[in-house]
Amino acid sequence: MRKLNIFRAGKLAVAVTALLALAGGFVGVSAAAASQPQSAVTGETYVIGTDTTFAPFEYRENGELTGIDMDLIRDIAANQGFTVEIKSLGFDAALQALQSNQVDGVIAGMSITDERKLVFDFSEPYFDSGVQMAVAEDNTEIIGYSDLAGETVVAKRGSEGETFANSIKDEYDFTVKALADSATMYDDVKAGNSVAVFDDYPVLAYGINQNNGLKSVTEKEQGSSYGFAVNKGQNPELLAAFNAGLAELKDSGEYQAILDTYLEQPAPAAASGFFGLLGDSLPALMKGLGLTLLATGLSILIALVLGVLFGFFKVSESRVLRGLASGYVSIFRGTPLLVQAFFFYFGLPQLTGQSIDVLTAGVLTLSLNAGAYMTEIVRGGIQSVDPGQTEAGRSLGLGYVTTMRRVVLPQAVKIMTPSFINQFVMTLKDTSLLAVIGFAELTYQGQQIYASNFRTGETLLIVAALYFIVINLLTMLSNKLDKRFNK
């Protein structure tokens, strides 16, 4: 600890020196500014990325983000006079967002490793972790690493647990499977797909405490420490403020109080019944459903415009326009929606230097994707109208536009409507894929809920039922409108 303190003091000194140098560099900056070293972050707002599902460090309770990381970063921000805007993105996504400067910092129960130090600057460690192994509650066969021979274990992709498991897998002859979040890993073990999970001890301890159906069977391995990260060379003042705030919280005892809240707390009362879960989760799920509908509505509207535009291009006489439309359609039909979402949220900002918010990126992805399918629907609709109709219109002396508007389109729309309704439903379902970039729609909200209560099956049933109800209501409504207007 003593060594750490000296180290921290050294860093602080560096930070203060840097600030003074900065202040000195500005002509006309008053001495008062230099005498208040905190002014670099005071009043600033920083966007902090975090994991979605890493209890007890970050998880949602009644729709609110909570956990050790969340309490720490908020208390440090209050202590140092800055504001944080938390973005719950998922671990991999948060790191990518940090690299593309979509967020200013990441606090996500992240181990400080040499590899990560190459791309990020880390704060002082704020938590000492370590990997621990757990098995299903009723498993009596596996009590140590040597019982793992020939078996499969799970670990979280890119985590300390995975590194540790891989480091001993040859010695003990087992296979390591990587999954994206803790709740999924625990379900994998309970379902018997793998016999054991290697996860960070606090996470495991918290989960077991929450009756997640596992038990730990080994001692915690000597592990790494968690740190708060900023992109290499970026936001040094934020890093300095974090370190300063952390030191103050430790001194005041606030830090220990936070840890105790999450790690010492006794097992909660027995889980509420299905209707209890329904009641607890519905507010958050409804919020998610709202976003799902918003993203669907916006995307379908834009897709409709794109589809009509490119659909007309496709049936036009001009080779250039036809080529343009074909290129557009083949790009968006020829690549997975998920890749498109990642590209617009993470890739595009790196290429353009312009950051993009998750709703915009999500709507952009869905509308461009659905627009490609709409283009084909519009093209198909127009081309399925008997060419004799166009010839009759043209032979009467009606121009191309008038013939389209009065003769072809009214018939094409009628043919297209069922496909439009179908695309609408597809796009609504596709919004669930945006959970991976941290868009807080219905599926994402569901993941948040079972990540902290471990009731995966029931929660997903509720989520699926909500989709089912909404989609069928909307389909019924669409069909009614279709019947009324397209007789």
Next chain:
Amino acid sequence: MSKISVKGLRKSFGSNEVLKGLDVEITEGEVVCVIGPSGSGKSTFLRCLNKLDELSAGTVIVDGFNLSDKTVDLNEVRQHIGMVFQHFNLFPHMTVLQNIMLAPVELKKQSTADARATALKLLDRVGLADKASARPAQLSGGQKQRVAIARSLAVNPDIMLFDEATSALDPEMVGEVLQVIRDLAAEGMTMVVVTHEMGFAREVADRVIFMADGVIVEEGTPAELFGNPQQERTQDFLSKVL
């Protein structure tokens, strides 16, 4: 005075030459029937007269408009030439009345009220005054074709083109459509009628053109062509259809 003047008209689809140099002069008020075996290019010839098909070579002058002239407004030209199709091509999403009123109203030739009055008059003329608010799907084939003729007449054309107007009809309905065409002929309308109805051609045509393989093999008055065909191919064809 020449209403339609065709000189050296050629038309190819890709490498397939369908019209191999046609020369035709049609004067005002003349009724010309075009006969010939399937695939000989009769429809293509008609479609070149209002440029539903592009011309590959040659000139076509219709009502004073040279169709090869890029500055000629085709939509204007087409208002001078009505066309009636084998399969009627009525607009199924509109009533009979709307079908007939569409062009005059869209082309701003008439107010809606005037167009309606004209349309009702035309319907009366083709014997369908009671079908004004029916949909095409509710009509028989003969009725559909009579509506299609009324629709073409609504823009007040000088010339009418008929492409096998009766060949998709049940035999008992052919008469009613031919009667409408016969009336138009009697009123002095310039017409080009592609038909399989040899009796009709003999009766109403001022001149009959026999086409085969993209060329005009023989032409003359009905009496000449049907009574005393000069070419072997004409004789062959007539012996099969008469």
